[in-house]
Amino acid sequence: MIFARSLMEDRHVVLKSRQEIVEMKAANRIVAEILDAIKGIVRPGITTEELNGFAEEKLREKKAKPAFKGYRGYPKALCTSVNSQVVHGIPSRTPLKDGDLLSIDFGAYYKGFYGDAAITIPVGNVSDEALRLKNIAEEALYAGIKKAYPGNRLSDISFAIQSLVEKNGFSVVREFVGHGIGRSLHEEPQVPNFGCPGLGVRLKAGMVLAIEPMINAGGSEVKILQDGWTAVTKDGSLSAHFEHTVAITEDGPVILTRLDG
Ligand code: MF3
Ligand code: CO
Numbered sequence: 282m283i284f285a286r287s288l289m290e291d292r293h294v295v296l297k298s299r300q301e302i303v304e305m306k307a308a309n310r311i312v313a314e315i316l317d318a319i320k321g322i323v324r325p326g327i328t329t330e331e332l333n334g335f336a337e338e339k340l341r342e343k344k345a346k347p348a349f350k351g352y353r354g355y356p357k358a359l360c361t362s363v364n365s366q367v368v369h370g371i372p373s374r375t376p377l378k379d380g381d382l383l384s385i386d387f388g389a390y391y392k393g394f395y396g397d398a399a400i401t402i403p404v405g406n407v408s409d410e411a412l413r414l415k416n417i418a419e420e421a422l423y424a425g426i427k428k429a430y431p432g433n434r435l436s437d438i439s440f441a442i443q444s445l446v447e448k449n450g451f452s453v454v455r456e457f458v459g460h461g462i463g464r465s466l467h468e469e470p471q472v473p474n475f476g477c478p479g480l481g482v483r484l485k486a487g488m489v490l491a492i493e494p495m496i497n498a499g500g501s502e503v504k505i506l507q508d509g510w511t512a513v514t515k516d517g518s519l520s521a522h523f524e525h526t527v528a529i530t531e532d533g534p535v536i537l538t539r540l541d542g
Contacts, residue, residue: 293468293469294461295468296486296487297463298487302489302530305396305489305526306537308345308392309396309398309526310537311340311389311391312538313398314339314540315339315343316385316538318339319336319387320400320402324404324405325379328372328373329359329363329370330372330373330374332361333361343389346389346391347390348389348397355369357372359387361384361385362511363382364520365514365517365518366384366512367454367522368495369512371508378404379405380405382401382404382519383402383403384400384401386399386524390466394463395462396538397462397524398491398524398525398526399493399522399524401523403415410519411519414451414498417451417496417521418446418521418522421474421523422493424442425441425442425474428440428441429484429490429492429527429529430484431529431530434484435481436480438492439473440476442475442492443474443475443476446496452499453494453495454495454496454512454520455474455501456503456512457503458471458493459490459492459524460490462490462491470482472493474495486530487530488528489528489537490527491526492525492527494522494524495520496521497518499516500516
């Protein structure tokens, strides 16, 4: 079964030429710049709706479009997920509080391509546990990216993420996965954040993947709130999320959503 599925996925993976990867840098750079600017204005008292307005304004300045707004009816440019919210939190008029742990997921469309990234930001002074959760989520993302070499298998990325997270006593969300990205926001293959190594499609130069570990301080289970979007941890524990869009090249991974390249 796994083999058949991996063959099928392989056919649908859209490989990008070197030129297309260069072109994709523009959309992804916009995502990185705007996320960095948002980081600079996050503070206790600001609302996530204000952060969303700021992001939409910046997108207009750069002549780019929000990737999420309108996607399956999603209403905003940002996903803002606070504390036990895992992903897809909808920006609201509730002010952020000192000690909140805020995940921001943001995508842009520019000149034919999508970029997608997420960061988790401490609001004011957060607990040691929140800080550690945030740091491990980011480390897990980089552990996954380090496996994004031609010749490796897709689940080598998944396994690296899961191992790092579980070694540190946290859990990995299974209901949501990373994804291929390019002229569509979501392309094959799906990129789970858990699994045995050595399975799935063989990684090739020209693949572009959005790798996005979502990790919980408690159990891995999540549920969706009444709004139909917001995913929260079932046990109410804290959650963190980091994401980069990564191009696989002959020389290894190139992170397209990093300001310093
Ligand atoms: N980074 C997420 C993803 O690529 C964000 C999607 S939010 C949605 O799946 F609103 F667009 F669904
Ligand atoms: Co994504």
